Amino acid sequence: MSRTQHAPAPVSGSSAPTEAELLDFVRRTAADAALVLSLPLDPEGRTWVRLDGPGGCEAWLIGWPPGTGTGWHDHAESLGAFATARGRLRENSLAVRLPAGGWKNLELAEGVDRSRELPAGRGRAFGRHHVHEVFNESASEHAVSVHAYYPPLPLIRRFSRTGAVLRLEQVERPEDWQ
Incomplete structure (x- = not known):
């Protein structure tokens, strides 16, 4: 599914948005009940x-059926x-910077795992x-979220994980998801 919707007023100014401005945008947009309800689930x-x-x-405005997620990326x-x-999402993340390229398997050090729960209204x-990786742990409720990236995504690297080993599985480009 792909169509453009209008969201709340954009950040003012012509410079590139900062992390704080992106966070402000996604929070304000997530609070737009009419927009959230317009997403077909x-x-x-x-x-x-x-x-x-x-x-x-x-x-992006994204709907998450119960039990769905992104996988590591x-x-x-x-x-x-x-x-x-709407609903509740969980984010697991790694406190490590991965090499830009030239690897297929990477052994992660201990203590790099982070996890947080993001109920409605949190970002x-x-x-x-x-x-x-982001996922909806609920067995019965949809979740909805708002995401923003700058610059627009040049690619997404997808990974699998077994214990401490992270494996590069796939590189997706914009034409793969738009």
């Missing part, structure tokens, strides 16, 4: 609608932020090279 898979984001960023050189508009911003 599918019981089988995630749904999404592209939004008009601030300062040329890429922004990063957003390359993009800053980002997301906020839960978080992150810098470049942020590695995480």
